[in-house]
Amino acid sequence: MSSTERVVLLDVRWKLGGPPGRGEYLAGHIPGAVFVPLETELAAHGEPQDGRHPLPSIESLQASARRWGIREGDSVVAYDDNGGQAAARAWWLLRWAGFDDVRLLDGGLGAWVSAGGALATDDVVPEPGDVTLEAGHLATIDIDGAATYAGVLLDARAAERYAGEVEPIDPKAGHIPGAVSAPTTDNLDGDGRFRPAAELRRRFEALGVRDGADVATYCGSGVTAAHEVVALAIAGFDAALYPGSWSQWSNHDDRPVATGTAP
Numbered sequence: 472m473s474s475t476e477r478v479v480l481l482d483v484r485w486k487l488g489g490p491p492g493r494g495e496y497l498a499g500h501i502p503g504a505v506f507v508p509l510e511t512e513l514a515a516h517g518e519p520q521d522g523r524h525p526l527p528s529i530e531s532l533q534a535s536a537r538r539w540g541i542r543e544g545d546s547v548v549a550y551d552d553n554g555g556q557a558a559a560r561a562w563w564l565l566r567w568a569g570f571d572d573v574r575l576l577d578g579g580l581g582a583w584v585s586a587g588g589a590l591a592t593d594d595v596v597p598e599p600g601d602v603t604l605e606a607g608h609l610a611t612i613d614i615d616g617a618a619t620y621a622g623v624l625l626d627a628r629a630a631e632r633y634a635g636e637v638e639p640i641d642p643k644a645g646h647i648p649g650a651v652s653a654p655t656t657d658n659l660d661g662d663g664r665f666r667p668a669a670e671l672r673r674r675f676e677a678l679g680v681r682d683g684a685d686v687a688t689y690c691g692s693g694v695t696a697a698h699e700v701v702a703l704a705i706a707g708f709d710a711a712l713y714p715g716s717w718s719q720w721s722n723h724d725d726r727p728v729a730t731g732t733a734p
Contacts, residue, residue, distance in 0.1 A: 477542070478546045478548055479540055479541050479545050479548070479597075480504035480548055480549075480550070481504065481505055481507045482496050482504040482507060483507045484506075484580075486557070487639075487691065491510060492506070492508070493508065495552065500580070500592075500595075501550065501580065501588065501590070501591070503591070504595060505539045505596075507539065507549075509557055512527070512532075512538075513535075514526070514560075515527045515528065515531065520723060521719060522693065522714065523640075523691070524692040524694055524714075524718070527564070529568060529604055529605065532568055533568070533603065536568075536570070536604060537599050537602060538600075539600065542600040543603070545602070547572060547573040547574070548573075548575070548576050549574070549575055549576070550583070551580070552579050552580045554656070554659045554663035555663075555698055556694070556698045559694075563609065565604075567606065567607070567608055567611075568605060568606060568608065569604055569606075575701060577664045577665055578663055581663055582664065609712065610709070611711055611713070611714055612687050612711050612713045613715065614713075614715055614719055614720060614723065614726070617647055617689065617715075617720065618647075620649070621685065622685025623651060623678065623685070623687075624649060624686075624713075625651055625687070625689075626650045626651065626689060627654065627688050627689065627696045627699040628655075628690050632644070633646045633650075633652040633732075634731055635730030641717055641721045642721050642722060643721040646717070646728070647728075648728075648729040648734070649729075649734050651734050653674075653678050653688070655696075655702065657674065658698070658699065658702035665705055672707060675702075680706075682707070686703065686708055686710045686711070688703070689713035689715075691716055691718055692718040693714040693715065696712055696713065697712060
């Protein structure tokens with residue numbers, strides 16, 4: 472990297488049910504990293520029928536990206552403290568918006584600390600950036616597309632949520648009929664890093680994914696499904712994302728629900 476190239480660090484700590492992550496960020500983050508609030512900058516807000524985390528408008532995402540300090544020609548690295556399962560939302564959104572030079576810090580904050588990296592406790596407010604974004608550079612499907620999907624539809628939630636044994640937040644328990652259980656946590660090793668590409672490829676091939684065939688993924692609200700898109704990309708597969716995910720599907724009474732371990 473030349474001396475003129477800049478790296479923008481994004482701290483995207485967030486977990487289902489909270490806390491929102493700012494407190495953890497202020498307690499210690501990678502020096503120079505900007506805190507990104509997932510709920511307000513990586514998602515829009517709508518009716519329950521839209522899902523819990525609809526995609527933000529491109530205008531809103533661009534304004535946020537400029538607040539993060541992103542300029543044309545920058546490199547972006549996003550991280551969290553949960554194996555990239557929240558940071559992947561920033562990775563996916565920026566790529567969806569046409570910004571290609573964005574990566575995940577494999578292993579997240581834990582990997583940084585294990586490598587001897589220092590932590591800072593300031594609240595970083597960068598100079599505003601000038602990046603221009605444009606929607607639609609990654610594939611998505613909507614609720615009707617999920618209902619009639621002819622390819623492999625992967626459910627990235629925990630296996631017990633897929634089976635309908637538990638449902639901590641959405642109005643119905645179960646999964647979209649025809650979807651295959653593929654918990655995103657199984658993409659990670661014991662240290663919270665992505666498994667090797669060959670191992671991930673074998674995992675997805677065992678779930679029915681093939682070169683040249685359509686594959687899409689969903690989760691509870693479109694957050695960890697982005698992490699599944701990352702894992703599929705590492706394995707050599709391009710995948711679409713269903714942003715509304717189960718939180719949208721389960722809020723529509725006319726949509727069928729399957730339970731159990733079979734698609």
